[in-house]
Amino acid sequence: xxxxxxxxxxxxxISNITKSQENYTVILLNGEIKNQxxxxxxxxGEQISKSMSFQFAQQNNYALLINKIKKERVILxxxxxxxxYFAKSNFTVAMSxxxxxxxxxxxNSVDFATYFADTLAIIEKTEIIFDTEKYxxxxxHFFFISYMDKNNKAVLRKLKxxxxxxxxxxxxxxxxxxxxxxxxxxxxxxxxxxxxxxNMTVTTINKENLNKTYKVLKEIYNEDxxxxxxxxxxxxxxxxxxxxxxxNFIDENK
Numbered sequence: 001x002x003x004x005x006x007x008x009x010x011x012x013x014i015s016n017i018t019k020s021q022e023n024y025t026v027i028l029l030n031g032e033i034k035n036q037x038x039x040x041x042x043x044x045g046e047q048i049s050k051s052m053s054f055q056f057a058q059q060n061n062y063a064l065l066i067n068k069i070k071k072e073r074v075i076l077x078x079x080x081x082x083x084x085y086f087a088k089s090n091f092t093v094a095m096s097x098x099x100x101x102x103x104x105x106x107x108n109s110v111d112f113a114t115y116f117a118d119t120l121a122i123i124e125k126t127e128i129i130f131d132t133e134k135y136x137x138x139x140x141h142f143f144f145i146s147y148m149d150k151n152n153k154a155v156l157r158k159l160k161x162x163x164x165x166x167x168x169x170x171x172x173x174x175x176x177x178x179x180x181x182x183x184x185x186x187x188x189x190x191x192x193x194x195x196x197x198x199n200m201t202v203t204t205i206n207k208e209n210l211n212k213t214y215k216v217l218k219e220i221y222n223e224d225x226x227x228x229x230x231x232x233x234x235x236x237x238x239x240x241x242x243x244x245x246x247x248n249f250i251d252e253n254k
Contacts, residue, residue, distance in 0.1 A: 022049055022050065022051075023047050023048070023049050023067065023068075024047070024048055024049070024050075024065035024066060024067050024074060024086075025045065025046070025047050025048075025065060025066055025067075025068060025216055026042050026043065026044050026045065026046045026047075026048065026063050026064075026065055026216075027044060027064050027065065027066050027073075027213050027216050027217065027233065028044065028063065028064035028209075028213055028233060028237055029042060029043075029044060029063050029064075029209070030060075030061055030062050030063070030064075030237070031056070031057055031058050031060070031061030031062070032056075032057035032058075032061060033054050033055070033056050033057070033061055033062075033063055033076065034054065034055040034057075035048070035052060035053075035054060036052070036053040036054060036055050037052065037053070039055075042054075042063055044209055044212040044213055044216065045212055045215070045216050048065070048076075050086055054076065054078075056078040059078060059080070061078070062075050062076060062077045062078075063075070063076040064076075064233070064236075064237075065086070066216070066217075066220065068219065068220050071220060071221075074086045074087060075087045104128075104129070105129045105130065105131055105164075106128060106129065106130040106131065106135075106166075107130075107131040107134055108134070109195075109196070109197045109198060112186060112197040112198035113197070113198040113199075115128065115198075115240075116186065116198045116199065116200035116201075118239055118240040119181065119201045119202070119203055119238070119239030119240060120168075120200060120201065120202045120203070120239060120240050120241075121202075121203050121204075121205055121234060121235075121238035121239045121240060121241040122168065122169075122170045122173075122202060122203070122204060122205070122241075122245065123170070123205050123207065123210070123241070123245045123246065123248075123249050124169070124170055124245055124248060124249070125167055125168060125169045125170060125245060126167075126168045126242045126245060127165050127166065127167050127168075127242065127244070128165070128166050128168075129164050129165055129166075130143075130161075130164060130165075130166050131164075132163070132164050135188055137161045140189070140190075140191050141188075141189065141190055141191070142158055142159070142161065142188075142189050143158075143159040143161060143166055143186065143187070143188055143189075143197075144156060144157060144158045144159055144186075144187055144188075144189060144194075145157050145159060145168075145172060145173075145184045145185065145186050145187070145200075146184060146185045146187060147173070147182050147183060147184035147185070149174050150174070155174060157172050159172060159186075168202075170204060173202055173204070175204045180203070180204065181201050181202065181203045182201070182202050182203075183199070183200075183201050184199070184200050184201075184202060185197075185198070185199055185200070186198050186200055201239075203238050203239055205234070205238055207249075210234075210249065211253050213230075213233060214230060214249075214250070214253055215253075217229055217230060217233075227247075227250065230246065230250065231243075231246060234246060
């Protein structure tokens with residue numbers, strides 16, 4: 001009898017382990033995807049399996065999932081023929097998408113254009129170093145941005161700077177909703193003339209969802225792995241992000 005119970009217990013343990021290896025946790029959502037069994041939208045932190053059925057609000061909606069046991073990432077997508085598939089996601093952050101304040105000193109418009117060639121993701125702020133001899137800053141010399149708001153009205157906003165550091169804040173942009181982009185221009189004002197430096201696309205990040213993603217990852221990875229994986233996900237979903245901006249977010253949500 002004892003032997004039978006031990007065998008049954010062992011089978012149950014193996015079954016639970018196997019089940020855990022087949023389950024995935026939602027760590028990021030792009031658009032709305034519903035679980036057809038309860039008709040409710042998926043949420044970050046929710047556990048699902050490949051045997052479930054899903055309904056996509058839009059063809060290009062997707063969910064980034066992770067298996068907590070295998071640390072395996074997959075993307076839940078919908079094919080054009082309405083089939084649903086789980087594709088392995090092995091993305092790693094491109095070096096161009098992780099920027100550091102202490103890196104490049106911007107000396108000309110080419111430096112600005114190179115940096116802003118990728119979409120810029122801002123959690124709170126981005127800081128870049130500029131050549132103060134080429135770009136002095138005072139009441140008549142300053143950087144500013146130009147873009148159109150939701151009512152198609154031009155917005156001109158002076159950017160803050162401190163010594164050799166240009167500061168681009170989240171609040172410098174009038175985002176109409178969470179998780180959207182603004183196409184803008186960055187310019188430099190010199191006395192009575194303005195000089196175009198670069199086009200830029202800036203996206204904001206839903207900090208509530210970002211915090212949920214961080215909490216899921218925190219259950220899986222050690223501190224070093226966690227930081228790298230978090231950078232990967234932000235870069236994958238949003239675009240170029242500044243290292244210090246992400247680190248500040250991590251410190252605030254430990």
